[in-house]
Structure formats: structure tokens, C-alpha cells
Amino acid sequence: MTQVFATGGRPPHTPPPRKVCVVGGGLAGITASIALAETGADVTLLEARPRLGGATCSFSRDGLTVDTGQHIFLGCCSAYRGLLDKLGMTGHATMQDRFDVTVLAPGGSASSGGTTPPAPRAPRKARLRRTALPGPLHMLPALGRYPFLNLAERLNVSRPALAMRFVDPGKPAVDQQRFGDWLAAHGQTERSRRALWDLFSVSALNIAGDDASLALAAVVVKTGLLGKNNAADIGIPALPLGELHGDAGATLLGKLGAKVSLGTKVTAIEPVDGGGFTVRLADDELAADAVVLAVPHEKAAPLMPPGALPEQTVNAWSGLGASPIVNVHVIYDRPVTDLPFAAAIDSPVQWVFDRTKISGLSASHHGRPGHQYLAISLSAADEYADTPVAQLQEQFIPALAELFPAARQATVAEFFVTRERRATFRQAPGTAALRPKAATQRPGLVLAGAWTDTGWPDTMEGAVRSGLSAAVELRRTVLSSTATIGERQ
Numbered sequence: 383m384t385q386v387f388a389t390g391g392r393p394p395h396t397p398p399p400r401k402v403c404v405v406g407g408g409l410a411g412i413t414a415s416i417a418l419a420e421t422g423a424d425v426t427l428l429e430a431r432p433r434l435g436g437a438t439c440s441f442s443r444d445g446l447t448v449d450t451g452q453h454i455f456l457g458c459c460s461a462y463r464g465l466l467d468k469l470g471m472t473g474h475a476t477m478q479d480r481f482d483v484t485v486l487a488p489g490g491s492a493s494s495g496g497t498t499p500p501a502p503r504a505p506r507k508a509r510l511r512r513t514a515l516p517g518p519l520h521m522l523p524a525l526g527r528y529p530f531l532n533l534a535e536r537l538n539v540s541r542p543a544l545a546m547r548f549v550d551p552g553k554p555a556v557d558q559q560r561f562g563d564w565l566a567a568h569g570q571t572e573r574s575r576r577a578l579w580d581l582f583s584v585s586a587l588n589i590a591g592d593d594a595s596l597a598l599a600a601v602v603v604k605t606g607l608l609g610k611n612n613a614a615d616i617g618i619p620a621l622p623l624g625e626l627h628g629d630a631g632a633t634l635l636g637k638l639g640a641k642v643s644l645g646t647k648v649t650a651i652e653p654v655d656g657g658g659f660t661v662r663l664a665d666d667e668l669a670a671d672a673v674v675l676a677v678p679h680e681k682a683a684p685l686m687p688p689g690a691l692p693e694q695t696v697n698a699w700s701g702l703g704a705s706p707i708v709n710v711h712v713i714y715d716r717p718v719t720d721l722p723f724a725a726a727i728d729s730p731v732q733w734v735f736d737r738t739k740i741s742g743l744s745a746s747h748h749g750r751p752g753h754q755y756l757a758i759s760l761s762a763a764d765e766y767a768d769t770p771v772a773q774l775q776e777q778f779i780p781a782l783a784e785l786f787p788a789a790r791q792a793t794v795a796e797f798f799v800t801r802e803r804r805a806t807f808r809q810a811p812g813t814a815a816l817r818p819k820a821a822t823q824r825p826g827l828v829l830a831g832a833w834t835d836t837g838w839p840d841t842m843e844g845a846v847r848s849g850l851s852a853a854v855e856l857r858r859t860v861l862s863s864t865a866t867i868g869e870r871q
């Protein structure tokens with residue numbers, strides 16, 4: 383039977399719940415808010431933008447729902463999948479039954495021998511599908527047949543895969559090395575690095591494969607390739623990200639009694655003598671026992687109260703930098719592929735996803751029956767971040783036609799581009815030492831965000847892990863003591 387207490391649902395003589403402000407409503411902030419509200423804290427989530435979800439967001443365009451950036455996750459993303467579960471969204475993300483990626487490459491041109499232009503050849507195709515064998519054996523049959531490497535290169539792929547077992551991502555010296563140098567030292571040719579390793583490291587780490595931190599690459603390879611055989615199975619949202627995370631997060635937080643304040647930018651976090659904080663907004667202020675600062679590093683640095691961490695530590699966060707992701711969106715007047723997604727090599731296209739259904743384009747009321755919407759996801763996209771749309775169209779429409787022959791006859795009904803200039807931090811060597819732990823030196827102030835020291839790359843999994851760590855840290859410290867701000871004043 384449910385008990386109702388006169389003290390707002392609390393048993394008599396129980397102190398009022400501790401007030402926690404969570405600053406930033408991305409996945410890190412949403413996760414921390416849920417975890418803290420679940421343990422009875424009085425949570426207020428403050429988000430500068432008019433919606434929750436942070437880097438995972440959607441917008442409307444001519445009746446379509448567009449994600450600014452296609453996201454995927456892996457079977458091993460246990461914390462992120464736990465969040466989906468809590469949000470009731472597990473059924474709205476499609477998990478592969480086995481890791482299965484089609485890799486396409488342009489076929490080159492066949493000479494017509496006459497004066498007519500050469501006809502484009504059919505694209506080359508490979509399928510990387512794992513077996514049911516335990517990892518790492520599960521990938522060997524597919525890698526052994528991978529047609530974009532020669533026999534010697536194929537035989538050599540297992541060398542770094544096995545050597546990776548002995549790489550400890552937690553060692554500072556490992557984080558000082560470039561992944562590309564390490565692969566080359568383990569017999570991987572330029573071709574192997576571009577046609578195989580880049581497929582996964584560039585999208586996972588959002589940095590040119592050779593330039594990635596070996597430590598972060600090791601986390602990806604060890605978990606995805608050397609872990610359980612289903613660790614790298616790919617999960618793809620079946621709902622726009624705004625619904626999957628933002629709307630579902632707001633609904634759950636409402637049920638848990640947390641307040642969500644959108645369009646609310648925090649301008650300062652000031653410690654109060656005797657404990658607690660004043661959280662300053664543009665035209666208001668809030669009192670809190672504890673604060674979770676879950677914003678990107680460049681926004682977190684100016685909000686750090688003096689003394690919360692050494693000044694040089696906070697100043698060094700700028701060394702994490704930023705790396706862009708660009709998505710190129712193309713709507714054709716007809717279907718050009720029946721693949722749900724594919725990767726590409728020897729092409730400017732990196733990964734391409736069919737977004738016809740998820741965007742709502744397939745719904746007949748949009749008046750574009752039979753059209754197909756593809757989104758190309760370009761990681762480490764420094765060279766495209768400022769390229770004019772017309773120039774991207776000139777480059778990517780022919781590139782898609784090389785990979786999808788049916789696109790050669792199709793008409794492009796719409797072409798647009800979304801750019802996230804600070805999609806992730808730049809996951810280069812030397813960054814591990816710059817990523818802070820959740821705890822600060824100021825009791826009650828904790829950090830969260832995919833850029834903090836999660837041991838994971840800057841991903842949804844990292845963001846959720848950071849939110850959980852922040853909540854654990856607060857529960858371990860200030861939230862386990864009894865006095866609230868009201869009682870101390």
C-alpha cells in the first residue's frame with residue numbers, strides 16, 4: 383500500500399531532500415539528473431537551449447524530422463543501453479543480431495574505346511559480418527575474405543589485433559602514441575590503415591585514424607574486437623534523437639519529480655560560506671546543496687568557481703580542442719539503395735544511412751512518395767566544416783552515384799548540410815591527462831560530460847558513464863550527510 387505523508391510525501395522527521403542543480407541537459411546531465419532524482423534528491427536540470435539532448439538533437443525541416451548528426455552505438459555500450467532501458471526506449475533502437483557492415487568502393491571507369499565518355503563500372507562491395515565464434519575469432523573469417531586488401535595484408539590483420547591484448551589504455555605512455563604509428567609498427571600498410579582500420583577508428587574517435595590516441599583506439603579495439611562476440615554489434619536509433627533522448631528524458635524526469643528548466647543558461651556557480659552554492663542565471667539565482675556541471679569543456683572552464691580545481695588544470699582543458707562532424711543530407715526522387723547503412727572506402731563518403739523512414743519521409747502525407755533520404759556522416763570533417771553547400775553537392779552527388787548505380791538516373795530533390803563544429807574533443811595523443819575526474823576539490827561540485835575522464839572516447843556511452851559517476855560521487859559525499867542548505871543557514 384502506498385503511504386502518504388503530510389510532509390510532502392516524506393515520513394515525519396525526515397530532513398527535506400537535498401537540492402541539486404544539474405547544469406547542462408545533454409546525455410550526461412540527463413543521466414545524472416535521473417540517477418539523483420531516483421535516490422530522492424530534489425533535482426533541477428538547467429539547460430541553455432530550448433530542448434534536452436545536447437549533441438543528440440533533431441529539428442523539423444519541411445515536415446521532416448532531421449537529426450543534426452547520425453548516431454550509432456555498439457552492443458558493448460552497456461551504460462548507454464541502460465539509459466535507453468530506463469527511458470523505455472530500448473524497443474526504439476534497432477540492434478543488429480550480428481555485427482554486419484557492407485563496405486562499398488567505387489568501381490572505377492571502363493574505357494568505351496571511342497569518343498563517348500567512359501561508363502562508370504559497378505561499385506565493389508564487401509560484407510564484414512561476424513560469426514558466432516567467440517571474439518576475436520568471430521571476425522577472422524570476414525577479414526580473411528576482405529577483398530580490399532591483398533593476401534599479405536589480410537594475413538597481417540591479426541597481428542595488431544592480438545598485440546592489442548597487451549596494450550593498457552590506462553598507461554600515460556600509451557596515450558602519448560599515435561594509433562597510426564602503432565599500427566604501422568605492427569605491420570599495417572597505408573592501404574590496410576585506410577581501407578580497414580579507418581572504417582572504424584575515424585567514426586569512433588572523430589579524428590583521422592593515424593592521429594588518434596592509441597589509448598582511446600585501444601579502448602575501442604579491445605572492447606569491440608577482442609571482447610565478447612556481440613560487443614561490436616551495431617545499434618541504430620529507430621526514432622529521431624530528439625524523441626529518443628530529449629523528450630523521453632523530460633518525461634521520465636517529470637515522473638521522478640525533477641524540475642527541467644529549458645532556455646536557462648547558467649552564468650556563474652558561486653560557493654556559499656558554510657556549504658552549498660548559488661547558481662546564477664541571467665535574471666535569477668538558485669540555491670543548491672550540490673551542483674553537477676555537465677557542459678562541454680570550453681563552457682565548463684569559465685563556470686568553475688575559484689579553487690574548485692587548480693587554475694592550471696582548468697586552463698589546460700582548452701588543450702582538448704574540438705573536432706567537427708558534418709552530415710550531408712540527400713533526398714532522391716526514387717530509391718537508390720536497399721541497404722539500411724553502408725561504409726565506403728576510396729570515396730569521400732565515409733558512412734551513409736537510409737533515413738527515409740525515421741525522418742517521416744516515407745509517410746505518404748509528405749507528398750514525396752517513393753523518395754529516399756540518405757545521410758552521409760563525415761567524421762574528422764575539418765576539410766568540410768566551412769565548405770559551401772554547393773561545393774559539397776558537386777563533390778558528394780557524384781560520389782554517391784559511384785557507390786549506388788541507381789542514383790545515376792535519380793534526381794536530387796533536396797540537398798542540405800548540417801555541421802557540428804565542436805562535435806567531440808580532439809581525441810589525439812596526450813589528452814588523457816587533461817580529462818578531469820568527476821570530483822573537484824570543492825565538496826558538492828562535480829563534473830560530468832563525455833569529455834571528462836570516463837576511460838571512454840567522447841561518445842554517448844562516455845556521456846552516460848560520466849553522468850553516473852557524478853551521481854555516485856555526490857551520493858558518496860555531500861548527499862550522504864544530512865544537513866540541507868535550509869538547515870545550515
Ligand SMILES: Cc1cc2nc3c(=O)[nH]c(=O)nc-3n(C[C@H](O)[C@H](O)[C@H](O)COP(=O)(O)OP(=O)(O)OC[C@H]3O[C@@H](n4cnc5c(N)ncnc54)[C@H](O)[C@@H]3O)c2cc1C
Binds near residue numbers: 411830
Ligand atoms: C554530429 C555528431 C555525431 C555523433 N555521433 C556519435 C555516434 O555515432 N555515437 C556516439 O556514441 N557518439 C556520437 N557523438 C558524440 C555524442 O553525441 C557526445 O559524446 C555526447 O552526446 C555528449 O554528451 P554530453 O552530455 O557530455 O554533452 P552535450 O551533449 O554537449 O551536452 C551539454 C549541454 O550543456 C548545455 N550547456 C552548455 N552551457 C550551458 C550553460 N551555461 N547553462 C546551461 N546549459 C548549458 C548545452 O546546451 C548542451 O545541451 C556524436 C556527436 C555529434 C555532434
